[in-house]
Amino acid sequence: MTGRYRLSCSPDQKTAWLSKPDTVLKFEMHENIYRLHAERVPGVMVMAALKEDMDSKKQMELLHQRFGHVAMDTVKRLTHKFDVGVKLNAKGLTTYECVACAEVKAKRMTHARIEKRDSKPLQVLMMDVCSIKPATIGGCSMFLFVVDEATRFKWAFLMQHKSEATFHLKILMNRLRTQLREYKAERLWSDQGGEFLSTELETYCNEHGVELKTTNSYSPQENGIVERANGVVLPRIRAMVMATHLPNILWGEALLHVVETLNNLPTKPLGLTSPRRRLFCEEP
Structure with a gap:
């Protein structure tokens, strides 16, 4: 913990996050120094665009958590086919970086695939x-x-x-x-x-x-x-x-x-x- 923020890092420690319930700051390593990651946005209608993007990300955050942190691409596919109980704006759903998912991911050893699997249920x-x-x-x-x-x-x-x-x-x-x-x-x-x-x-x-x-x-x-x-x-x-x-x-x-x-x-x-x-x- 850093003050009121929670510090977390990616497995390779090239990306770090400082987060609290309403704020997430992302830092990327460059020349052995963590630099705050930010995007340059044109000044025209910044607030309107920012609000629309935030609303879209909040909708994705709600569905991502409601579906048990399933992949966000899956959430997008489901919203095109089914009524998910959330009213979507014109922009649709915008993916975001889920800090909780990033923190718990770990590398797993892979093994050769087994070519034949039983296809009969309960076999x-x-x-x-x-x-x-x-x-x-x-x-x-x-x-x-x-x-x-x-x-x-x-x-x-x-x-x-x-x-x-x-x-x-x-x-x-x-x-x-x-x-x-x-x-x-x-x-x-x-x-x-x-x-x-x-x-x-x-x-x-x-x-x-x-x-x-x-x-x-x-x-x-x-x-x-x-x-x-x-x-x-x-x-x-x-x-x-x-x-x-x-x-x-x-x-x-x-x-x-x-x-x-x-x-x-x-x-x-x-x-x-x-x-x-x-x-x-x-x-x-």
Whole structure:
């Protein structure tokens, strides 16, 4: 913190921001010195143009945060197709630099793409457990994350202990068996975490004809879809909490909101179709 401003930097430290709730100053490094970034604007009708641009950016900021910090290009596409509940001015939406998104972005190691993916819904459910601090109001400090490989539909369950994973998986499997009778969960895919190697889960899978498979040691890319989904969800949780100035203990509510939003937004791997439409054949 610098006075009333919050200082943040890009991963390469070539860009820095000083921000407070109503002001963001951007600095770019030039010859090892941070220089304030500003644009030269003609003097004619400066105030009118500035007000219009600010209104347009505020509309984008509202929708960007409402959709759980989704990409701004996606927000623009959605506003052309759907009524998003915000009256747009003639200029439309103007992208802006979301400081919260910039702060939480991190580089992730890339792996070779797997050429063939299962295309039948529920054929492969990938799962992982992720820990977050501090604990929520309900005492949860981790969550179980499940992703359907074919449809990219996601489920998240808040947990206090890793041992609760089997309980939530059994509930999910029973629910899917009732809701989607035409499909059957055939394989559960996870890392070698002890929460997925319990005798209770193994017995349940054997009774219902579900194959339980794990990745090889130190090979997270084999569980790549859920690992990448984690890499999308976690920064958005942090961005939501940071942008709204909410206490960190509300990350659980932010998680559930982000997952619900992702399930209802079009995604590129599905040909700009939403996971909900692909799995349940219903509009978001």
